[in-house]
Amino acid sequence: MKAQSLKFLLVISLVFGVLTGCNKAESPTDQPSSAASPVVLKVGAAAVPHAEILDYVKPKLAEQGIDLNIIVLDDEAQLNPALADKQIDANYFQHVPYLDSVTKEKGYALTVAGKVHVEPIGFYSNKITALDQLKDGATIGIPNNPSNEYRALVLLESKGLIKLKEGISNYSATPKDIVDNPKKLKFAEVDAAQLTRSLPDVDGAVINTNFVLEAKIDPNTALFREDANSPYANIIAVRTGEENRPEIKKLIAVLNSEDVKKFLKDKYGVAVVPAF
Structure with a gap:
């Protein structure tokens, strides 16, 4: 009886171990973790040169896990309302004096995240x-x-x-x-x-x-x-308090790179001058 009982216990233990092993192997927590989804960053922009510049840096941001969505509106005057209403995360079409005049008139809480270029008028x-x-x-x-x-x-x-x-x-x-x-x-x-x-x-x-x-x-x-010392640098504008978001800081860093400086010079010459 003792021998039979011992055999029975051994069989039960083996079955339990196999089942436990299967369950452990199939546990979702033990599966290889999938890559993190990219962070979507929506930036409203003027068609030229702003959207073209953003399109140039889009692959560089993708390498850093940022999916840059470039949104061009027919009426650029709607880009600040769209930002204020949280339809987009940032915009890129205006200079500081224009932003100041609009925020004063409309009461928008918008601020400058970084300067990119000057378009001498x-x-x-x-x-x-x-x-x-x-x-x-x-x-x-x-x-x-x-x-x-x-x-x-x-x-x-x-x-x-x-x-x-x-x-x-x-x-x-x-x-x-x-x-x-x-x-x-x-x-x-x-x-x-x-x-x-x-x-x-x-x-x-x-x-x-x-x-x-x-x-x-x-x-x-x-x-x-105008000469290159114009105070009218075109900027990335964001909602006040969001200028330190990681994806915004990465956007500014890429736009202020030596690579972009060369791109501006090669593509636009005197028409678009780096402001960084």
Whole structure:
């Protein structure tokens, strides 16, 4: 009886061990862990050059586990509302004075995560090829949003065409702030995105470089432009408090790399200048 009992116990132990081993082998915790899912980062951008630059760095971010979704809206003015409403994680289309003017007007809690590039604004014309050909009473097209309008007027002032009143410090000015206009220039205030189309109707226009590039106009045809020391660096904007998110910091690091600096120079030349 004792021998039979011992055999029975041994059989039971073996069966229990096999079952336990099978269960252990099939336990999900013992399976090889799958790779972590990439972090999705949605960035709204202007089509040119911003989305093109983001597309260039997309593979580099993928190597760091970030799936960069680039979202281009037909109306760039909607990129800040989209960011404020959490439809996107960041945007890349504007400079600091524009961001400041919009956040002040709309009350958005947005901030700068990093600077990327400057697009020197320039003066273009279909009718003249040199500044001394600009006639008295000529009509000049300028952007109609506050920060870029001021920027355009400052550029014209730098060439001695006008003089603005003293004490303007909020990056906001209109032709009403001109105190000296020796050529009696007239000004057409036009939506910035439409200025390239207005060139046939004016004697010249001060146009943002991204719109020049979109219109396939050679930026080298500008009669004059800002220098590289412009304060209008294009930025990555995020919701206030989110500038230190790991994926945002990785985005800025990649955009501020020597590789991107070379890409900007090779692809855009004088039209897009690194701001880092």
